Amino acid sequence: MKEKILLVDDEKEIADLIELYLKNEGYTIYKFYNGNDALNCIETEKLDLAILDVMLPDTDGFTICKKIREKYFYPIILLTAxxxxxxxxxxxxxxxxxxxxxxxxxxxVVARVKTQLRRYMLYNHTDSDDIDECTNRYDIRGMVINKDTHKCTYLGKSLSLTPIEFSILWHLCENKGKVVSSEELFEAVWGQKYLDNNNTVMAHIGRLREKMNEPSRKPKFIKTVWGVGYQIE
Incomplete structure (x- = not known):
């Protein structure tokens, strides 16, 4: 069954063009030109990815994004001018x-969608016959992370991570004890060339710390090495 994608953009020409390209790839598209209809769709359809325009006539993409994250962890791509x-x-x-x-x-857009869906499907694979609980697993200072099951706990508490957040944390665990630069993290996780003044990694690290109830100033698990990168000791 092909993946279901929510597409929201009030610029009809843009929405129709994206829909055409994604349908040519075989995806099922739920297209809307306003936020309220999109919010109704979120509650009634089992979706695999959302593409949200930030600026909408009745609400904004940030609001829809937050609403999705209250219950779901499928990938979200924002469109912004x-x-x-x-x-x-x-x-x-x-x-x-x-x-x-x-x-x-x-x-x-098609390329980004494929990348996000590939990561999402990989980390949400639940066929127990193919899972070895002892493979691809780290247990570091109260953090237990399993790449096969896409499960993560910290100090006994289960963490609900998006595929991107999981990938960042996994890469840091793989390089335990080393300082990993923002450039390396970005290129390893997103698979794209890192550009100067790119704050994407910093934003996701901040969200990870928030989910771990870590203080932003003196975090105990993911340390910031100023001017260099991030480290799990």
């Missing part, structure tokens, strides 16, 4: 997995 870092950081902090700045090539 804004280029300010603060808007990107806000979207990533409240749970978005990626963002695309307008104007864009629809083929880029």
């Amino acid at each position: 804004k280029v300010e870092d603060i808007d990107k950081i806000m979207g990533l902090t409240i749970g978005a997995d990626d963002y695309i700045t307008k104007p864009f090539n629809p083929l880029e």
Whole structure:
């Protein structure tokens, strides 16, 4: 069964164009030009990914993103005409997995969708016959993370992580004791070239710490090495 994608953009031409390209890839598209209809769809359909325009006539993509994250962990891609870092950081902090700045090539949207779905399906694979609980697992200072089951606990508490958050945490655990730069993290997790002044990693690290109830100033688990990167000791 092909994946179901929610698409919300009040610019009809853009929404129709993205829909056309994604349908050509075989995806099922639920397309809306306003936020209220999209919110109704979230509650009635089992979705695999959401593409949300930030600016909508009745609400905004940030609000829809937060609503989705109250219950669901499928990937969210934001479409934005804004280029300010603060808007990107806000979207990533409240749970978005990626963002695309307008104007864009629809083929880029397709590529980003495929990347996010591939990661999501990989980490939500639940066929118990194929899972070895002892494989791909780290137990570090109260953090237990299992790549096969996509489960993670910290100090006995289960953490509900998006695929991106899981990937960041897993990469840091793989490099335990080493300082991992933002550039390395971004290119390993997103599979794209890192650009200067990219605050994407910082926003996701902040969200991870929030879920772990870690203080932002003196976190105990994911340490910030200023001017260098991040480290799990």
